[in-house]
Amino acid sequence: MNLNTLLFGRRLANRENEDKKLGWIEAVPAMGLDGLGSSSYGPEAALTILIPLGAAGLTYLGPVMGCIIALLAILYFSYRQTLAAYPTSGGAYAVAKENLGEYPSLLTASALMIDYVLNVAVGVSAGVGALVSAVPDLHPYILPLCLAIVAFVTIANLRGTGEAGWLFALPTYVFIACFLGVIGYGLFRIVTEGDPQPVVTPPALAAPAGAAGLWLLMHAFASGCTAMTGVEAVSNGVSSFREPVIKNAYMTLTIIVVVLGLLLAGIATLATSFDIGAMDQTRDGYQSVLSQLLGAVTGYNGFYYVAMTSLLCILCLSANTSFVGFPRICRMIAADGYLPKAFAQPGRRLVFTAGILFLSALACLLLVAFGGITEKLIPLFAIGAFLTFTVSQTGMVVHWRRQEKKRPGKLTMNAVGAVATGIALVVIMLAKFTEGAWITLIAVPLTIGVLKAVKNYYNSLDKELRQPGPIELDEVEPPTVLVVMEEWNRLSERAVKFALTISPDVVAVHLVRLGGPEADEGEKALRDQWCRDVEEPAAAKGLQPPRLMLIPAPYRELHEPLLRLIEKLDADAPERHVAVLIPQTVKEKWWQNILHMNRGGRLRAQLLKFGGPRLTVVTVPWRLSREGKPSA
Numbered sequence: 001m002n003l004n005t006l007l008f009g010r011r012l013a014n015r016e017n018e019d020k021k022l023g024w025i026e027a028v029p030a031m032g033l034d035g036l037g038s039s040s041y042g043p044e045a046a047l048t049i050l051i052p053l054g055a056a057g058l059t060y061l062g063p064v065m066g067c068i069i070a071l072l073a074i075l076y077f078s079y080r081q082t083l084a085a086y087p088t089s090g091g092a093y094a095v096a097k098e099n100l101g102e103y104p105s106l107l108t109a110s111a112l113m114i115d116y117v118l119n120v121a122v123g124v125s126a127g128v129g130a131l132v133s134a135v136p137d138l139h140p141y142i143l144p145l146c147l148a149i150v151a152f153v154t155i156a157n158l159r160g161t162g163e164a165g166w167l168f169a170l171p172t173y174v175f176i177a178c179f180l181g182v183i184g185y186g187l188f189r190i191v192t193e194g195d196p197q198p199v200v201t202p203p204a205l206a207a208p209a210g211a212a213g214l215w216l217l218m219h220a221f222a223s224g225c226t227a228m229t230g231v232e233a234v235s236n237g238v239s240s241f242r243e244p245v246i247k248n249a250y251m252t253l254t255i256i257v258v259v260l261g262l263l264l265a266g267i268a269t270l271a272t273s274f275d276i277g278a279m280d281q282t283r284d285g286y287q288s289v290l291s292q293l294l295g296a297v298t299g300y301n302g303f304y305y306v307a308m309t310s311l312l313c314i315l316c317l318s319a320n321t322s323f324v325g326f327p328r329i330c331r332m333i334a335a336d337g338y339l340p341k342a343f344a345q346p347g348r349r350l351v352f353t354a355g356i357l358f359l360s361a362l363a364c365l366l367l368v369a370f371g372g373i374t375e376k377l378i379p380l381f382a383i384g385a386f387l388t389f390t391v392s393q394t395g396m397v398v399h400w401r402r403q404e405k406k407r408p409g410k411l412t413m414n415a416v417g418a419v420a421t422g423i424a425l426v427v428i429m430l431a432k433f434t435e436g437a438w439i440t441l442i443a444v445p446l447t448i449g450v451l452k453a454v455k456n457y458y459n460s461l462d463k464e465l466r467q468p469g470p471i472e473l474d475e476v477e478p479p480t481v482l483v484v485m486e487e488w489n490r491l492s493e494r495a496v497k498f499a500l501t502i503s504p505d506v507v508a509v510h511l512v513r514l515g516g517p518e519a520d521e522g523e524k525a526l527r528d529q530w531c532r533d534v535e536e537p538a539a540a541k542g543l544q545p546p547r548l549m550l551i552p553a554p555y556r557e558l559h560e561p562l563l564r565l566i567e568k569l570d571a572d573a574p575e576r577h578v579a580v581l582i583p584q585t586v587k588e589k590w591w592q593n594i595l596h597m598n599r600g601g602r603l604r605a606q607l608l609k610f611g612g613p614r615l616t617v618v619t620v621p622w623r624l625s626r627e628g629k630p631s632a
Helices: 003-008 024-049 051-085 092-099 102-134 136-158 161-193 214-228 245-273 289-297 302-317 319-335 353-370 374-380 383-402 408-435 437-464 490-502 517-540 559-572 590-595 599-610
Strands: 480-484 506-512 547-552 578-586 615-623
Touching: 024 051, 024 102, 024 161, 024 214, 024 245, 024 289, 024 302, 024 319, 051 214, 051 245, 051 383, 051 408, 092 102, 092 319, 092 383, 102 136, 102 289, 102 302, 102 319, 102 353, 102 374, 102 383, 102 437, 136 302, 136 319, 136 353, 161 245, 161 289, 161 302, 214 383, 214 408, 245 289, 289 302, 302 319, 319 353, 383 408, 383 437, 408 437, 480 490, 480 559, 490 506, 490 578, 490 615, 506 517, 506 559, 517 547, 547 559, 559 578, 559 599, 578 599, 599 615
Parallel strands: 480 506, 480 578, 506 547, 578 615
Antiparallel strands: none
């Protein structure tokens, strides 16, 4: 078993694709980790904005979370309709492309791609924040831990979406059980004790500092909306479900949204009852809101560490939602010609390897740029998600209007979703603009520009290579074949023999890099050898003998004198093509590359770069350690 098989599993055949699709049990961890994990940093982000109000800020957390939960419910019913209308490709990109046209679909694609990258960075950084809360000694290693987790999730997804879903299933369901359990126990204490005392007192909040203004509440709402990212993952990944597709997709979406809503409502209620506020993640002694909540309700016992471990896993692995969605949206975009074709090609495990690796690289760059600190990344977050929500719901409104059989109830539901998410998008952009949201607003049009540039390239390529019609055979004659050789040996012999099968006009080109008496003697010896070993045997067979041409290369560059020779041949016989044969050894061992200078590979690259349209370059390989072995 080699390293690739050990890390990524055996290579899969196309027929095995259906076996790798998801049911709802493994789809919840595969697609729901982003939404479930955001329940930790969404309320905390809102509380962070309310810090200036001191203890009074907690009175506003409930209404803020209530608005977010109401918006979540609207999105749930809207996306159920999207899944029903587009059971094979229910993503926002497909909806926008069919109903709104090219630029809205590119806007959606750009927003989705950026949001997926940010989700990886925010989820992983929040997970490491949870780890640092439980083990403060790890605070200096925030960034290395973030990068290590991204590498782990990348490898898991390169093995396949199904395997990643099963791998992450245990921590996902442990997380749901632990935190719904602690919320239930906390609510029980509130009901039975009236004013429950925390088992571990959370850090004291500042004294109340007056009422909140509208702007501050808008800001808190905008930050809290990060808890809603990931809701679109089910519709974007609907092609990943096994039959019955819609039933599995409905079940997955329902579980994710219901659990997320219960978590948001429960966290807001317990934080208010136990006086839990947000802390500065950049300072030593940082405790996340959920860490404080667990300590206040149950204390620092074995359950605390089990719950925090599950939270750490969920947050770190929440990046998996992006690793499911990002490669698939890239595949759809690449299929339409807006991304390189490699993004549409399945890899060894029937996953879209190029998309996974590209996402991983961008997320790592983002984490390095912001030091792995969640608070610095949050302002960039949620804009892409809500832009996607709005465009998708608007596309669905157009979809229902086009139906012959009008469905006013469905149209109204999606219209409400479009308006609600559109208003939320405006609030988020206004509230977060100066904190870094402007970066996202610049990145989206730049991404659209890149996508259009790729599409324009493929369009121009298709135009240049368009179907030529019947083949033209009037001016077909053998080319002049130039065989580049360093010396006369078995490698050169193979190239010359192959050249003679192509054309009777063969010229062996030897580039002379040194001068002086020693070089003159070498040239004379080569000419004598050529006459004896090549010209005479060829003439005896009735073939036109290949010629030998010695060309000086005083600057040790091989391609320049060869290109000058090709230009001269073109000028003398413009109707004939020129083919250059480059004998080259094929190295099978890594150390063989160190012992060879790869002149043939460099020469080939230069000829392809600077040669004219009538030039053909052919490599004649010699496989080291295979050729010339005596037969048994």
